[in-house]
Amino acid sequence: MDHIKNRIETLREELNRHNYNYYVLNSSQISDKDFDMLMKELELLERNFPQYDDSLSPTHRVGSDLTKGFEQVAHIHPMLSLGNTYSVSEVDDFMRRTRQQLMGEKFSIVGEMKFDGTSISLIYENGRLVRAVTRGDGEKGDVVTDNIKTIRSIPLLLAGEGYPEMFEIRGEIVLPWGAFDRLNEERAKNGEPLFANPRNAASGTLKMQNSAEVARRGLDAYFYYMLGENLPCDNHYDNMVKAREWGFKVSDVMTRLETIEQVDEFINHWDEARKELPVATDGLVFKVNSLRQQLNLGFTAKSPRWAIAYKFQTERGLTQLRYVSFEVGRTGVITPVANLEPVQLSGTIVKRASLHNEDIIRQLDIHDNDMVYVEKGGEIIPKITGVDISARVDETQPIAFVTHCPACGTLLQRVEGEAAWICPNKYACEPQVIGRIEHFVGRRMMNIDGIGEETAVLMFNQGLIKNIADLYDLKHEQLVVLDRFANRSANRILEGLAASKSVPFERVLFALSIPYVGETTAKKIVRTVGDIDRLMAMTADELTEIEDVGVRIAESIIEYFSVEENRIIVSRLREAGLQFAIAEDVSEGRSDKLQGKSIVISGTFTHHSRDEYKALIEKHGGKNVGSISKKTDYVLAGENMGPSKLEKANSLGITIINEGQFLEMIDEE
Numbered sequence: 001m002d003h004i005k006n007r008i009e010t011l012r013e014e015l016n017r018h019n020y021n022y023y024v025l026n027s028s029q030i031s032d033k034d035f036d037m038l039m040k041e042l043e044l045l046e047r048n049f050p051q052y053d054d055s056l057s058p059t060h061r062v063g064s065d066l067t068k069g070f071e072q073v074a075h076i077h078p079m080l081s082l083g084n085t086y087s088v089s090e091v092d093d094f095m096r097r098t099r100q101q102l103m104g105e106k107f108s109i110v111g112e113m114k115f116d117g118t119s120i121s122l123i124y125e126n127g128r129l130v131r132a133v134t135r136g137d138g139e140k141g142d143v144v145t146d147n148i149k150t151i152r153s154i155p156l157l158l159a160g161e162g163y164p165e166m167f168e169i170r171g172e173i174v175l176p177w178g179a180f181d182r183l184n185e186e187r188a189k190n191g192e193p194l195f196a197n198p199r200n201a202a203s204g205t206l207k208m209q210n211s212a213e214v215a216r217r218g219l220d221a222y223f224y225y226m227l228g229e230n231l232p233c234d235n236h237y238d239n240m241v242k243a244r245e246w247g248f249k250v251s252d253v254m255t256r257l258e259t260i261e262q263v264d265e266f267i268n269h270w271d272e273a274r275k276e277l278p279v280a281t282d283g284l285v286f287k288v289n290s291l292r293q294q295l296n297l298g299f300t301a302k303s304p305r306w307a308i309a310y311k312f313q314t315e316r317g318l319t320q321l322r323y324v325s326f327e328v329g330r331t332g333v334i335t336p337v338a339n340l341e342p343v344q345l346s347g348t349i350v351k352r353a354s355l356h357n358e359d360i361i362r363q364l365d366i367h368d369n370d371m372v373y374v375e376k377g378g379e380i381i382p383k384i385t386g387v388d389i390s391a392r393v394d395e396t397q398p399i400a401f402v403t404h405c406p407a408c409g410t411l412l413q414r415v416e417g418e419a420a421w422i423c424p425n426k427y428a429c430e431p432q433v434i435g436r437i438e439h440f441v442g443r444r445m446m447n448i449d450g451i452g453e454e455t456a457v458l459m460f461n462q463g464l465i466k467n468i469a470d471l472y473d474l475k476h477e478q479l480v481v482l483d484r485f486a487n488r489s490a491n492r493i494l495e496g497l498a499a500s501k502s503v504p505f506e507r508v509l510f511a512l513s514i515p516y517v518g519e520t521t522a523k524k525i526v527r528t529v530g531d532i533d534r535l536m537a538m539t540a541d542e543l544t545e546i547e548d549v550g551v552r553i554a555e556s557i558i559e560y561f562s563v564e565e566n567r568i569i570v571s572r573l574r575e576a577g578l579q580f581a582i583a584e585d586v587s588e589g590r591s592d593k594l595q596g597k598s599i600v601i602s603g604t605f606t607h608h609s610r611d612e613y614k615a616l617i618e619k620h621g622g623k624n625v626g627s628i629s630k631k632t633d634y635v636l637a638g639e640n641m642g643p644s645k646l647e648k649a650n651s652l653g654i655t656i657i658n659e660g661q662f663l664e665m666i667d668e669e
């Protein structure tokens with residue numbers, strides 16, 4: 001029996017390690033299939049030998065659909081909030097105040113992201129997760145351990161060593177933007193109300209009674225505060241570094257700062273850079289690093305004196321709705337737009353805001369002439385976030401969605417399972433036709449210099465082009481007579497068109513405006529299919545074999561090529577010399593010299609960039625992985641390889657090669 005117990009333990013350890021690599025480090029060292037096989041083996045063993053079951057086994061992360069109310073418990077330490085500020089100068093004041101309170105003693109500050117989710121308190125005993133509790137009212141909260149266990153980036157058993165026998169760690173449960181968008185898309189399809197933001201979605205999900213559904217939604221968690229008797233270090237930063245070693249996700253944004261200038265710089269940087277993060281954030285948090293100094297500074301009734309939150313500006317304006325217009329996009333989707341009494345927001349005047357779709361209008365319950373709140377969030381287009389009902393004039397009517405296309409009058413259709421209404425008149429509805437031309441010439445598509453939105457409209461209105469294929473028949477003499485056109489701009493367009501003939505097939509495919517075929521999908525299709533003849537001949541079943549292509553995309557592709565007009569456009573573009581097959585040089589020079597080899601790249605290089613080395617590894621059949629493990633075959637080391645990586649590679653006996661040796665291996669100069 002011992003060998004069974006050992007096997008179970010090995011499997012758990014391996015699966016925990018892979019979970020950690022995947023969910024915390026974002027670098028997987030194993031294929032999904034191999035992972036599933038290990039998981040299946042463990043499930044089978046646990047089922048057959050229930051005496052070895054453990055509630056913290058990785059098999060228990062899938063959740064169950066048992067429903068039960070949540071038990072409530074008191075927090076060991078009350079969960080306080082943070083003092084908020086909205087300006088850099090108030091943060092500077094906090095720094096000065098802290099210096100004074102510490103009687104001039106030196107101190108350092110840790111700057112962190114303020115994650116916009118819902119807070120959680122986890123209790124660990126002897127390295128095992130024993131309880132997860134929501135903030136609740138700050139004094140007591142709901143026990144949501146089963147739901148928390150479904151979040152793969154949260155360690156159930158701690159790795160490494162040096163953790164106290166018992167401690168508490170706090171963090172934020174978040175729903176990353178990608179998962180949030182997916183969830184809302186799905187809810188729109190099912191006619192369910194949408195979540196207004198990832199924070200509501202995260203807290204709603206955490207309180208669900210069905211942990212199997214929680215598991216499916218893709219929550220994640222970042223940790224930022226450790227409490228307990230025997231913490232490993234005497235300062236916050238080092239404790240969080242330890243937490244990272246034990247398996248928690250601690251944001252890389254966390255930085256030690258010494259001076260007011262560094263704090264201000266940190267704010268300036270993240271005010272902008274946070275928009276690139278995969279999760280919603282609503283500010284920054286600054287904490288005094290030393291635990292002794294924290295103790296010294298203490299708490300007010302509501303919040304610690306040793307920390308402060310700086311909130312990002314989401315300036316909100318209140319203004320009157322003038323009317324709602326309905327706009328037709330290139331794919332025929334009708335977007336409702338709120339036209340507003342102009343209002344000043346974050347330095348610009350806002351006159352229009354998106355209302356997204358019919359569901360959002362209904363959810364906001366927006367009426368004619370309502371006073372509405374407008375916000376400029378991370379997105380460029382401002383949005384309406386609410387209605388001031390108290391200012392509503394009696395007997396105004398709710399905004400009704402149009403029934404017919406505002407451009408061509410065709411009866412709108414609601415796509416099954418989607419929130420959007422579309423105009424089905426694809427080939428004659430003007431904004432759709434012009435929209436496709438504008439898309440085609442855009443930077444990420446054919447990138448045709450000299451044709452912007454205005455020029456496309458002008459050429460269409462003058463009857464020079466009716467579709468994208470007509471662009472390649474344009475003559476110099478037709479262009480120079482256009483309004484405000486001169487020789488130079490005409491030449492620029494013709495040169496732009498000529499240059500677009502070498503744009504790779506994947507961008508051409510994206511440029512065609514086949515509904516649902518976005519940039520990434522186009523890439524995947526082209527890499528799998530190779531050329532347009534094969535693509536046009538494929539059945540729906542064959543198409544869905546392609547990674548990321550579902551039934552909806554497959555049907556859309558088939559429908560596109562079933563329309564004669566589209567087939568003519570494609571054949572005319574082909575005659576004009578556009579690329580309709582994958583470029584030779586991508587597949588050229590491929591080899592299997594590195595077949596099956598896992599290679600870690602570290603440091604900086606002189607012959608190629610890191611990205612180029614990554615591409616070279618893949619081109620020769622190898623796999624570029626993020627971190628060193630015993631499965632790594634080589635470390636490709638450049639200048640300044642990190643000492644910890646070097647040590648790890650040496651301790652695992654992994655071969656370290658330099659640029660020259662690598663290039664020799666693949667026979668390249």
Ligand code: IVH
Binds near residue numbers: 082119224225304
């Ligand atoms: S520290 C005693 N750090 O913001 C102080 N909180 O207004 C404990 N939050 O309830 C909190 N990111 O939900 C801290 N890096 C961070 C944070 C953070 C988000 C949330 C947390 C807390 C609220 C305080």
